[in-house]
Amino acid sequence: MNKILLNIQNERLSFFTPAGEVKALNDISIQMNEGDVLGIVGESGSGKSVTAYSIMGLTDRAGRLIGGTIEFNGHKINEMSEKELQKIRGNEVSIIFQDPMTSLNPVYTIGNQIREVIMLHTNKDKKQAQERAIELLTLVGINEPEKRLKQYPHELSGGMRQRVMIAIALACEPKLLIADEPTTALDVTIQAQILELMMELKNKIGMSIIMITHDLGIVASICQKIAVMYAGKIVEYGTVDDIFYNPKHEYTKGLLNSIPKLTDKEHKRLVPIEGTPVDLLNPPKGCPFAPRCNSCMKVCIKHMPEYTQISDDHYSACWLLQKEKMLGGEKYE
Amino acid sequence: MKHVNNKLSLQLDVSDFLPADKEEKQSLVIMRESVSFWRDGVRRFKKNKIAMASLTVVILVLIFAFIMPAFYPYSYEQQIRGSENLAPMQYSKQELELIESGVKVFPHILGTDSLGRDTMIRLMYGSRISLLVGLVASVLVLIIGSVYGSIAGYFGGKVDMIMMRIVDIIYTVPDILIIILLMVTLKYPLEDLANNVPGFGWINRIGVGLICIFIVFSLLYWVGMARIVRSQILTLKEQEFVTAAKALGASNGRIIRKHLLINSMGALIVTTTLQIPSAIFTESFLSFIGIGVAAPMPSLGSMASDAIGGIQSYPYRLMAPAIMISLIILSFNLLGDGLRDAFDPKLKD
Amino acid sequence: MPAYITKRLLMSIFTLWLVATLTFALMFMVPGGPFLAEKAPSEATLKALNQKYGLDQPKIVQYKNYMIKLLQGDMGVSLKQRGRTVSSIIFTGFEVSARVGGIAILLALVIGIPLGSIAALNRGKWIDNVIVVFSTAGIAVPSFVVSTVMMLIFSVKLDLLPTYGLTSWKHYIMPVIALSLYPASYISRLMRTSMLEVLGQDYMRTARAKGLSQFKMLFKHALRNAILPVVTYLGPLLAYTLTGSFVVEKIFTIPGLGSEFISSIVNRDYTMIMGTTIFLAALIIIMNLLVDIAYKIIDPRIQLK
Numbered sequence: 008m009n010k011i012l013l014n015i016q017n018e019r020l021s022f023f024t025p026a027g028e029v030k031a032l033n034d035i036s037i038q039m040n041e042g043d044v045l046g047i048v049g050e051s052g053s054g055k056s057v058t059a060y061s062i063m064g065l066t067d068r069a070g071r072l073i074g075g076t077i078e079f080n081g082h083k084i085n086e087m088s089e090k091e092l093q094k095i096r097g098n099e100v101s102i103i104f105q106d107p108m109t110s111l112n113p114v115y116t117i118g119n120q121i122r123e124v125i126m127l128h129t130n131k132d133k134k135q136a137q138e139r140a141i142e143l144l145t146l147v148g149i150n151e152p153e154k155r156l157k158q159y160p161h162e163l164s165g166g167m168r169q170r171v172m173i174a175i176a177l178a179c180e181p182k183l184l185i186a187d188e189p190t191t192a193l194d195v196t197i198q199a200q201i202l203e204l205m206m207e208l209k210n211k212i213g214m215s216i217i218m219i220t221h222d223l224g225i226v227a228s229i230c231q232k233i234a235v236m237y238a239g240k241i242v243e244y245g246t247v248d249d250i251f252y253n254p255k256h257e258y259t260k261g262l263l264n265s266i267p268k269l270t271d272k273e274h275k276r277l278v279p280i281e282g283t284p285v286d287l288l289n290p291p292k293g294c295p296f297a298p299r300c301n302s303c304m305k306v307c308i309k310h311m312p313e314y315t316q317i318s319d320d321h322y323s324a325c326w327l328l329q330k331e332k333m334l335g336g337e338k339y340e
Numbered sequence: 341m342k343h344v345n346n347k348l349s350l351q352l353d354v355s356d357f358l359p360a361d362k363e364e365k366q367s368l369v370i371m372r373e374s375v376s377f378w379r380d381g382v383r384r385f386k387k388n389k390i391a392m393a394s395l396t397v398v399i400l401v402l403i404f405a406f407i408m409p410a411f412y413p414y415s416y417e418q419q420i421r422g423s424e425n426l427a428p429m430q431y432s433k434q435e436l437e438l439i440e441s442g443v444k445v446f447p448h449i450l451g452t453d454s455l456g457r458d459t460m461i462r463l464m465y466g467s468r469i470s471l472l473v474g475l476v477a478s479v480l481v482l483i484i485g486s487v488y489g490s491i492a493g494y495f496g497g498k499v500d501m502i503m504m505r506i507v508d509i510i511y512t513v514p515d516i517l518i519i520i521l522l523m524v525t526l527k528y529p530l531e532d533l534a535n536n537v538p539g540f541g542w543i544n545r546i547g548v549g550l551i552c553i554f555i556v557f558s559l560l561y562w563v564g565m566a567r568i569v570r571s572q573i574l575t576l577k578e579q580e581f582v583t584a585a586k587a588l589g590a591s592n593g594r595i596i597r598k599h600l601l602i603n604s605m606g607a608l609i610v611t612t613t614l615q616i617p618s619a620i621f622t623e624s625f626l627s628f629i630g631i632g633v634a635a636p637m638p639s640l641g642s643m644a645s646d647a648i649g650g651i652q653s654y655p656y657r658l659m660a661p662a663i664m665i666s667l668i669i670l671s672f673n674l675l676g677d678g679l680r681d682a683f684d685p686k687l688k689d
Numbered sequence: 690m691p692a693y694i695t696k697r698l699l700m701s702i703f704t705l706w707l708v709a710t711l712t713f714a715l716m717f718m719v720p721g722g723p724f725l726a727e728k729a730p731s732e733a734t735l736k737a738l739n740q741k742y743g744l745d746q747p748k749i750v751q752y753k754n755y756m757i758k759l760l761q762g763d764m765g766v767s768l769k770q771r772g773r774t775v776s777s778i779i780f781t782g783f784e785v786s787a788r789v790g791g792i793a794i795l796l797a798l799v800i801g802i803p804l805g806s807i808a809a810l811n812r813g814k815w816i817d818n819v820i821v822v823f824s825t826a827g828i829a830v831p832s833f834v835v836s837t838v839m840m841l842i843f844s845v846k847l848d849l850l851p852t853y854g855l856t857s858w859k860h861y862i863m864p865v866i867a868l869s870l871y872p873a874s875y876i877s878r879l880m881r882t883s884m885l886e887v888l889g890q891d892y893m894r895t896a897r898a899k900g901l902s903q904f905k906m907l908f909k910h911a912l913r914n915a916i917l918p919v920v921t922y923l924g925p926l927l928a929y930t931l932t933g934s935f936v937v938e939k940i941f942t943i944p945g946l947g948s949e950f951i952s953s954i955v956n957r958d959y960t961m962i963m964g965t966t967i968f969l970a971a972l973i974i975i976m977n978l979l980v981d982i983a984y985k986i987i988d989p990r991i992q993l994k
Contacts (some may be wrong), residue, residue, distance in 0.1 A: 017759075052889060063898065065894070065898055089903075090902075092900075093900040093901070093902060094900065095900070096897070096898055096899060096900035097898060097900040097901075098900055101898070102898045104891060104894065104895065104898075106891060109890065109891040109892065110891045110892055110894070110895045110922035111892055111895065112892040112895075112896070112910050112914070113892070113914070113988070113989070113990050114913050114914055114987065114988055114990075115910075115913075123899065123901075124899045124900070127899065127900060127901065128900065159989045159990070161990050172895075175895075175899065191768060302359070303359065304357050304358060304359050305357070305358050305359075306357055326357065329435045333357070359880065373746070406792055450887065475773050509703075509704060509707070517708075517932075517966055517969055517970060518708075518711070520954065521711075521712060521954075521962070524954050525715040621831055623831075624831055625831060625832075625833065625932075625936065626872060628831075628833045628936060629935060629936065629939070629951060630955075641833070644833060644834065644837060645833075647837070648837060648840075648940065649838065651837070651841055652845050655841050655845065655846075658837050659838075659840070659841075662834040662837060662838055665830075665831060665834055666826075666829055666830045666831070666834055669829040669830070669831070670825070670826060670829035672832075673825065673828065673829050674825065677825075
């Protein structure tokens with residue numbers, strides 16, 4: 008029985024901007040055990056990144072948790088101070104960001120930036136940190152590590168920089184690695200290498216991963232569980248098989264439909280999801296996906312759908328499921 | 341894992357589960373109206389209180405310098421005997437006598453200087469000079485800089501390289517030194533020209549000092565503008581609408597004028613507006629040292645310089661031009677900042 | 690790097706030569722020569738003076754002679770201050786100006802950089818607004834206005850500070866403030882904008898994600914990046930301080946290089962004008978070169994060509 012690593016309950020988070028309160032997260036709940044690989048899927052603005060950042064307390068200063076609890080590795084994140092959070096960042100939980108080109112400080116060497124995080128969280132001195140850094144670079148597949156450590160970020164390619172970011176993230180052997188669209192800014196071939204690297208390392212060190220992406224292909228290849236987010240809510244949650252072979256939410260279905268398949272006939276038209284994303288300054292009372300949903304019902308506009316449990320690990324927030332339940336008797340638990 | 345409880349928290353009935361119609365869905369979608377670039381910028385500018393305030397001040401100053409003198413009873417070189425060194429609103433003995441005898445004498449609102457000249461009107465004319473210099477110099481810089489920069493940026497290659505080398509050299513030459521030297525040395529030949537060669541008499545009317553300033557600005561100060569225009573052109577040049585225009589057969593000149601420069605307009609306006617206070621600064625600085633506009637034409641700088649001698653007894657003679665210059669420069673700077681915030685949002689905080 | 694320095698040095702020498710030649714040419718555009726401004730001397734005296742100073746020779750010859758002597762470090766004697774060489778006048782004057790100017794530059798940096806950073810860190814709060822207002826006002830008021838107004842308040846009305854000379858530490862206060870107000874305000878604004886941009890960069894987010902303290906984030910990661918524009922400004926800063934000294938030295942009657950320069954122009958002391966111009970130009974050019982090198986050391990991305 009695996010230990011529970013992460014337990015987010017009913018998290019609500021808003022950004023207080025000059026334009027008003029942006030309700031970024033609206034009642035999010037996630038549980039992860041040690042060793043899990045969770046994928047969070049959604050479009051820009053769905054709240055997928057914000058969810059992950061909130062685990063580390065890394066949201067913008069304008070963002071504030073207005074409800075719910077976040078428990079990670081025994082820590083009550085929502086009650087911790089900035090100083091306390093600094094102790095676990097880069098240490099027990101790490102994150103790698105989307106754009107490796109800008110995520111490293113251009114005026115310091117790679118070595119400096121890797122040693123920095125090592126010496127921050129461990130008792131190692133500079134020499135030991137240097138050795139560890141060489142170890143890490145080798146681990147992430149960068150050759151000639153001693154030479155690379157003396158170089159500056161602009162001397163490395165995008166793929167190499169992302170490997171460096173992974174090295175920094177793994178330096179203190181975190182329990183959880185958050186990967187926020189780590190391959191979006193990279194070539195497809197590099198993308199495959201990075202993903203492979205991450206899985207290798209996960210198995211070696213035994214850490215958990217949260218993979219945030221809008222790319223269903225990535226999610227299919229490495230995740231066990233998937234949370235589909237839309238407008239600050241998890242609209243569907245399930246195992247990889249559940250989501251890909253038995254999607255229950257119209258949005259999930261739409262996403263899957265929009266991917267062109269190799270087996271399609273040549274002249275089959277692409278199927279986009281109509282409409283535009285939700286304005287989080289004035290979120291609607293009902294289901295946020297309603298305007299874009301082909302099966303929208305009257306109740307969808309008036310009330311926020313409640314969660315329906317479909318199977319042990321599979322649930323979704325959609326009035327259609329409640330309708331089925333009502334009409335078909337006790338079909339679901 | 342079991343996540344959900346079974347009971348619904350709402351009371352619903354079957355009719356709620358009917359499909360929603362188009363109108364109900366439409367009501368959810370709030371479209372934001374699209375605005376044009378200019379209108380959007382103007383709207384942002386109007387919202388900015390400081391920018392609007394500075395615009396008001398600028399307009400007031402313009403009125404003060406250009407329109408008010410027409411209604412003012414004194415002129416700037418008029419020396420009134422017996423009215424020397426008057427304090428603000430004070431009348432001289434002769435003037436008091438005149439008032440007694442029923443003649444209306446307009447008060448010297450800011451007093452007079454050591455030669456009996458009304459300070460207020462001189463302040464107005466001094467402001468006029470400063471503003472003229474600022475505006476004309478900025479326009480000169482804008483024209484020369486834009487033409488130079490757009491040619492260099494558009495044609496690129498060798499042309500660009502040579503042109504920018506020249507800019508580099510001019511940039512390295514310390515400009516203030518050259519200005520001072522030029523101003524000192526050009527004075528005589530210009531005066532010569534004005535007095536001896538027919539057709540150049542207008543030089544005297546405008547004033548040799550002013551001409552010098554304009555020449556100097558045209559020779560040296562356009563380089564900053566050229567650099568900015570060039571970088572704008574370089575960026576825009578690669579964009580698709582230029583390729584489209586070319587494909588449609590537009591000539592180079594037309595492309596530069598109609599497409600590239602228009603799109604750089606935002607940056608150009610801002611840079612020019614910020615150039616004005618810098619030009620005014622330089623003019624007043626030069627006049628202060630004594631190398632600017634020639635007497636009796638007043639300049640805010642020379643008025644300040646003259647006032648130092650009498651600083652103990654007549655402090656207002658210093659305060660008036662000092663406040664005026666600071667006000668003009670400050671309001672143009674804030675105006676430029678406001679324009680930049682409104683029209684070039686990338687630069688905004 | 691060495692190739693770059695050599696190239697820049699050559700460019701500098703070329704520019705300097707250009708400045709010298711230009712100045713030389715300008716000197717002779719002024720009709721009448723140096724001795725005509727005074728009570729008109731007699732023909733014979735004029736001739737003798739011209740001969741003594743070599744002014745009767747053709748311009749090209751004068752130019753050649755001057756250039757040769759310049760390369761040897763000899764800038765000739767002053768035409769108006771009997772018995773003194775140009776170099777000695779320049780150096781005595783420079784010593785004074787450098788002291789006042791140096792303190793002013795230091796003050797501008799010491800005040801401007803922290804203020805700008807504080808404003809950026811506290812964006813939108815009252816302290817940010819206060820700093821922005823003051824720095825905007827500071828760049829709008831010309832140095833001669835600041836000088837004269839200060840003089841009015843502190844010397845004339847309050848009788849706290851002296852108005853001329855440089856004999857005690859009190860004498861330094863007003864000139865230094867007058868010279869440093871504009872640069873301090875400018876640097877503060879520059880620093881604020883730069884710091885705001887840096888704070889929004891992705892690598893700052895990475896630093897925070899590593900668990901670095903706010904102190905480390907600011908002083909290690911942010912500062913070095915944010916300070917680059919300020920370093921670039923150091924070149925123009927020096928030029929500004931030099932020219933600012935003309936005004937400040939005149940108002941506070943300080944015997945520095947600036948006032949020497951102005952009087953030499955008014956008196957048509959050709960050799961002094963030449964010497965001072967070349968000296969000042971050289972100073973500015975060298976300073977710009979040093980600044981560019983410093984920039985390259987701080988920011989490894991810059992490719993210097």
